[in-house]
Amino acid sequence: MIAVIDYDMGNLRSVAKGFERVGARAVITRDPKVIGDSSHVVLPGVGAFKDCMKNLEAYGLIGPVLKSIESGKPFLGICLGLQLLFDESTEFGPHRGLGIIKGRVLRFPSGMREEGEELKVPHMGWNDIKKVKESRLLRDVPEGSYFYFVHSYYAEPEVDEVTLTKTEYGVSFTSSIERDNIMACQFHPEKSQKVGLKVLKNFSELS
Numbered sequence: 001m002i003a004v005i006d007y008d009m010g011n012l013r014s015v016a017k018g019f020e021r022v023g024a025r026a027v028i029t030r031d032p033k034v035i036g037d038s039s040h041v042v043l044p045g046v047g048a049f050k051d052c053m054k055n056l057e058a059y060g061l062i063g064p065v066l067k068s069i070e071s072g073k074p075f076l077g078i079c080l081g082l083q084l085l086f087d088e089s090t091e092f093g094p095h096r097g098l099g100i101i102k103g104r105v106l107r108f109p110s111g112m113r114e115e116g117e118e119l120k121v122p123h124m125g126w127n128d129i130k131k132v133k134e135s136r137l138l139r140d141v142p143e144g145s146y147f148y149f150v151h152s153y154y155a156e157p158e159v160d161e162v163t164l165t166k167t168e169y170g171v172s173f174t175s176s177i178e179r180d181n182i183m184a185c186q187f188h189p190e191k192s193q194k195v196g197l198k199v200l201k202n203f204s205e206l207s
Contacts, residue, residue: 010044018197024201032061078189083155107121109171130144146195147189
């Protein structure tokens with residue numbers, strides 16, 4: 001069973017539906033026992049970094065998140081759920097994150113241009129990924145696949161070894177990470193059609 005953590009800041013129903021579409025059982029929950037008993041844990045997130053951390057703390061979910069990661073079970077962060085894993089965000093900040101992955105969350109710089117056109121922030125829409133290393137999460141996901149993004153901030157890991165894919169948008173940023181049982185993506189697999197569903201299926205089949 002996949003536990004999708006509910007802290008009032010995520011695209012919860014879409015994530016759960018995505019897993020259901022690939023034949024996986026997913027439950028939206030903030031019950032520590034259900035999270036602890038699950039085989040896989042997903043931390044989605046939409047909104048402001050500070051509010052997300054505040055809600056995780058208010059609902060008593062920081063402990064269950066950390067225990068899930070420490071247990072070794074497959075853990076997936078989506079969008080803000082990736083950013084929360086880092087030490088710190090500069091979004092209306094600085095604000096402390098969960099401190100699981102060393103690094104910071106930064107805003108896209110103003111005045112970015114591509115082929116003479118100014119790039120808008122937030123980065124919104126389809127963009128491709130470039131694989132930095134192989135991963136079971138991206139099994140049978142072709143190099144250069146396009147995923148759906150909506151974000152104004154991106155994570156900058158302290159060490160390159162955790163970066164799974166990179167994406168170009170004014171800067172080359174880390175669009176997904178992996179370390180041991182921890183996986184996270186800045187893009188939204190649940191909104192990324194067939195290739196996104198493949199990522200969810202791959203995650204659901206991890207053990």
